[in-house]
Amino acid sequence: MLVGKRVLVVGSGGREHALVWALARSPEVERIYTTPGNEGMAQLAVKVQVNADDPEALARWAKENRIDLTVVGPEAFLAKGLADTFQNHGLAVFGPTKAAARLESSKVFAKEFMARHRIPTAKFKVFDDYNEAAAYIQSTPGPWVVKADGLAAGKGVVVANNRKEALAAVEAMMVSQRFGQAGNRVVIEEKLDGEELSVMAVTDGREFRMLLPAQDHKRVGDGDQGPNTGGMGAYAPTTLLTPGLKQRIAQEILAPAINGIAAEGAPFVGVLYAGLMITPDGPQVIEFNVRFGDPETQAVLVLIESDLYKLLDAAANGRLQEHPELKWREGAAACVVMASGGYPGDYSSGLPITGLDTLEGDETVIFHAGTRLVDGTWVTNGGRVLNVVGLGKTLADALDQAYRRIETIKFSGAHFRRDIGWRELQRR
Ligand code: AMP
Ligand code: GLY
Numbered sequence: 001m002l003v004g005k006r007v008l009v010v011g012s013g014g015r016e017h018a019l020v021w022a023l024a025r026s027p028e029v030e031r032i033y034t035t036p037g038n039e040g041m042a043q044l045a046v047k048v049q050v051n052a053d054d055p056e057a058l059a060r061w062a063k064e065n066r067i068d069l070t071v072v073g074p075e076a077f078l079a080k081g082l083a084d085t086f087q088n089h090g091l092a093v094f095g096p097t098k099a100a101a102r103l104e105s106s107k108v109f110a111k112e113f114m115a116r117h118r119i120p121t122a123k124f125k126v127f128d129d130y131n132e133a134a135a136y137i138q139s140t141p142g143p144w145v146v147k148a149d150g151l152a153a154g155k156g157v158v159v160a161n162n163r164k165e166a167l168a169a170v171e172a173m174m175v176s177q178r179f180g181q182a183g184n185r186v187v188i189e190e191k192l193d194g195e196e197l198s199v200m201a202v203t204d205g206r207e208f209r210m211l212l213p214a215q216d217h218k219r220v221g222d223g224d225q226g227p228n229t230g231g232m233g234a235y236a237p238t239t240l241l242t243p244g245l246k247q248r249i250a251q252e253i254l255a256p257a258i259n260g261i262a263a264e265g266a267p268f269v270g271v272l273y274a275g276l277m278i279t280p281d282g283p284q285v286i287e288f289n290v291r292f293g294d295p296e297t298q299a300v301l302v303l304i305e306s307d308l309y310k311l312l313d314a315a316a317n318g319r320l321q322e323h324p325e326l327k328w329r330e331g332a333a334a335c336v337v338m339a340s341g342g343y344p345g346d347y348s349s350g351l352p353i354t355g356l357d358t359l360e361g362d363e364t365v366i367f368h369a370g371t372r373l374v375d376g377t378w379v380t381n382g383g384r385v386l387n388v389v390g391l392g393k394t395l396a397d398a399l400d401q402a403y404r405r406i407e408t409i410k411f412s413g414a415h416f417r418r419d420i421g422w423r424e425l426q427r428r
Helices: 014-024 055-064 075-079 082-088 107-116 130-139 163-174 243-263 296-301 308-316 395-406 422-427
Strands: 005-011 029-036 069-072 124-127 144-148 157-159 186-190 195-203 208-210 219-221 225-228 233-236 270-279 282-289 332-339 364-368 371-374 377-380 384-392
Touching: 005 014, 005 308, 014 029, 014 296, 014 308, 014 364, 014 384, 055 082, 069 082, 069 308, 075 082, 107 124, 107 186, 107 243, 107 282, 124 130, 130 163, 130 186, 144 163, 157 163, 163 186, 195 243, 195 296, 195 308, 208 243, 233 296, 233 395, 243 270, 243 282, 296 332, 296 384, 332 395, 364 395, 384 395, 395 422
Parallel strands: 005 029, 005 069
Antiparallel strands: 124 186, 144 157, 144 186, 195 208, 195 270, 219 225, 233 332, 270 282, 332 384, 364 384, 371 377
16 A cells, blocks of 8 residues: 655745645645644644754654655755754755755855856955955955855845945944854955846756746835845746756756765755856856745746655655656746735734635635734734735736735735736746
8 A cells, every 4th residue: 555655844934835835736745744834834734843943853753753754944954954963863854964055054165165166156255354354345346245154044145336335234244243153254246237047956966957947026126126125026937047048057057066065075955046147148156045945936836747745755865867857837927925014124913914715716826924823813923924826827917816816915014016027027
């Protein structure tokens, strides 16, 4: 008799809800557990009361509960060595070790790694002394991009418009320690011009399979105005990725990164996410992430037709070579983020939300990002509250579905961008 698989998904945002949703469609999967999870996933996954900050305890729990595969969402757990602990216990885990996760957890490591392996990226310098960093900015023409070395929840990057802003960024990171230890070292790099593209590849450390290309929308306001956020929406696929560009990205970026990190003794298992700038000279790496992108994943996974469990299981167990090419649903998907009033600045939580009785319609899926269920009522519980995903034959259809669904959801102060996918719509 066939025994169904048990999967554990670590994380609690819209990305993890999308992972749970896609894994639940696999005929192989009998049960999904999640920690900490969110209540929006409750129909699909069982919330577990074991803290992922204690990898030993979580690994013991996974053993006792015969978990076949653990999928890790957020980078913070990987940077602390969750995958190492699971591997040491002989547990299959989809996500890189602490050493491989340095591609995201240390910008200095990532930049020097790219230089060693000739992976195209912006020219850069590393500083661990404030005076030297400031002197460098004083003596160069700019423009400058200033990056804190360590993890700073996506906020440790300043694209400076002028010398004053660049100096203020270095001061905030290295002197005022706005990001704590993460800012003790900084990278100062040249500013790249072009359009941004998100490419994710599932890898077992040798082989890789690219997921559909996507585009994120980082700025809070329409027309890409206002401060950066964790991402206000995404769509997939994008025609920005031409077949020729796809081949270049595979050959010049993904293959050398995956082979390079393995050659350095830290094979990478999981999703390697390349945040790229498509410049007139070709693709350049802005950053690597060592996990699924958020909110790109919400737009990409609703289109996957291949069995996600089989894919991630093959990668976690070094069998990706045997895995067929990925299959995707025809058409497009668009994810629009509904955020709390004030986000990405201060916002309040606990505001009641209406319109969430069903999460799935004919051509829409809703993923919970920052919500809570209080006495049977959904309330806001974070900056990014909901991810409303529309599907359609074209991007315009997908957007139409998403925006129509959004009109039926209400909470006080809610805001969202009305122009997700504008670059792609303009291209057509
Ligand atoms: P990150 O937090 O590393 O994702 O960077 C945030 C954003 O800063 C990126 O999505 C880009 O829009 C921008 N950025 C980072 N590095 C550069 C660069 N070298 N040139 C231009 N823009 C950059
Ligand atoms: N969407 C960008 C990220 O996941 O970091």
